[in-house]
Every structure is written in structure tokens, then in C-alpha cells.
Amino acid sequence: MERKEREWREEYEKLKELVKKIREKIREIRGSMIDWYEFEQIIAKYFESKGYDVELNAKVHGRSGATYEIDVLAVDRNFNEIRIACQCKAWEKPVDRDHILHWSKVCEDIGAIPAFASTSGYTSSALAIARYFNFILLTYRNESLIRPTPLGKIIERIERSPPKPKPKPPVAPPPKKELKELLKLIEELKKLAEETR
Secondary structure, three states: OHHHHHHHHHHHHHHHHHHHHHHHHHHHHOOOOOOHHHHHHHHHHHHHHOOEEEEEEEEEEOOOOOEEEEEEEEEEOOOOOOEEEEEEEOOOOOEOHHHHHHHHHHHHHHOOEEEEEEOOOEOHHHHHHHHHOOOEEEEEEOOEEEEEOOOOOEEEEEEOOOOOOOOOOOOOOOOHHHHHHHHHHHHHHHHHHHHOO
């Protein structure tokens, strides 16, 4: 029994190493893209570092009676009425003017300062509209977060904090949750392979 468990552990470690290499290749293929969840976490940490209390995926009611989900809601710690509503987009295409215009209307309805964060930048018309509505713009590039002015000039670079070290794997076989995650990753890899054909 002990020998079987050791063999299983060795196979499991080989599979984990393979998954790690595959993830690195996916990141390379996608140009260091990150998923939406990780991106929202990075943006939340940015606003926290600036002295704001942050809520992710906050449900906010507008004056119109509509309810909106805000990716990152940053509230000033001293003045609760100062709120920044940040829409986060981990897309491959740049954000266009229609998204900026829509978000400006949402922020007007909820009484918040408009902000937008993108992994792919902004079109020139989006930058012009953002300047008109006094948006806070953030862009994620090359493993760091930059804050361009509406004209595209970088005024601040925020380095992405290194990932926390992962705990060592348990001696016993992994729980079903880890196996499910591996199966989910395999499905994602199949989809990526179909997309790149």
C-alpha cells in the first residue's frame, strides 16, 4: 500500500509539473494576460494602497432605482461620500468609447467617480471621452499596473506584488477538489487548443 501511494504521489507531482508548464505556455501565448478575478484583486490592492476601503463586486443602487454590480468600489476612509467605481476588463481588445460612455452614465447614477481598468489599453476615442468625464484610468501591462493620463502618458507604475508561496503538498493523495481543478484546467486547455487552430 505504501509503495502504491508513493507511486501515485510521484505521478501526481509529474502531472502538477506538467500543468505548471502548460500554464506558463498559456500565459506566454496570451501575452501575460491574467484572468478577470486576479485582475480585480490587483486593482483592489491598488486602491487599498491609496488609502481606500475596497469592496469587490459591490451591488450599488442608483438614483434611478437601477442596481449595478461594481467590480471594485473604493470608498475614502475619511469621507464616505467620496467613492470611486472601477470597471475592470481583462480583455484582449482595447476598451472603446462606448464602454467609457456607458460607465460614465452608471457612475453618474450612483454618484461615484468613474474609473476603468484594462489589460489591453484604450482606443484613442476612449481616451478622449475618459478625459472629458475625468476618469481614473489604469492599464495592466508586462506584469505591472500603470496609470496613464487620458492622453496616454504614464504617470505612475505600480509593480505587481510577487505571488505568495504555495504550501507544500500533503503526503496523502490530494482531495477531490484538486482533482476537479486539474480536470477543469484540462478542459480549458482543450478550448484554448481549439481557439488557436
